[in-house]
Amino acid sequence: MKExxxxxxxxxxxxxxxxxxxxxxxxxxxxSAYRREGAKLLIDEDGNTVGVISGGCLEPDVAETAKKVMADGRPVLKSYELDEELVWGLGLGCPGTVDIWIEPVPDTDVPSSFREARKAEGVEERKGST
Known part of the structure; x- marks a missing residue:
């Protein structure tokens, strides 16, 4: 929830x-994968990111794809086959397949699921201050 x-x-x-x-x-x-379904990564047009979707190996490619998604406004589903022996040469990590949905965030408003997270944060802050 904190993420x-x-x-x-x-x-x-x-x-x-x-x-x-x-x-x-x-x-x-x-x-196997570092993160499970529901893990999120926000990327803005300046390249700033918040969140984590892997052990660090997918984020750069996802950020590049996100630039295209922001430019044309069309979401993309990318599938990654993780074989860290090839990527890192160390034989470490989680060999598996991860599908990632990359979508533009509408200019209109923060999506409702995230507004609810912010509301919950306000409730937690008030509880902690009493």
């Missing part, structure tokens, strides 16, 4: 600054 609050906060800041954004979400995992 969603951080993403919601970053969305609000980027919107105030007028920056375009894309949201990458892990939608399917087959085999």
């Amino acid at each position: 969603n609050r951080e993403i919601a906060r970053a969305m609000e800041e980027a919107k105030r600054a007028g920056r375009k954004m894309a949201l990458a979400t892990v939608v399917r995992v087959k085999g």
Whole structure:
């Protein structure tokens, strides 16, 4: 939940600054992976990111794809076959397949699921201050 609050906060800041954004979400995992379904990464047009979708190996490529998504406004589903022996040469990590949905964040408003995360944050802050 904390990650969603951080993403919601970053969305609000980027919107105030007028920056375009894309949201990458892990939608399917087959085999082993660092993160499970629902993990998210927010990317803004300046290349700032919030969230984590892997152990660091997918984020650069997803950020590049996000630039295209922000430019043309069309979402993309990317599938990654993780074989870290090839990527890192160390034989470490999680060999599996990860599908990631990369979508533009609308200019209109922060999506409702993230607004709810921010509301919950306000409730938690008030509880902690009493």
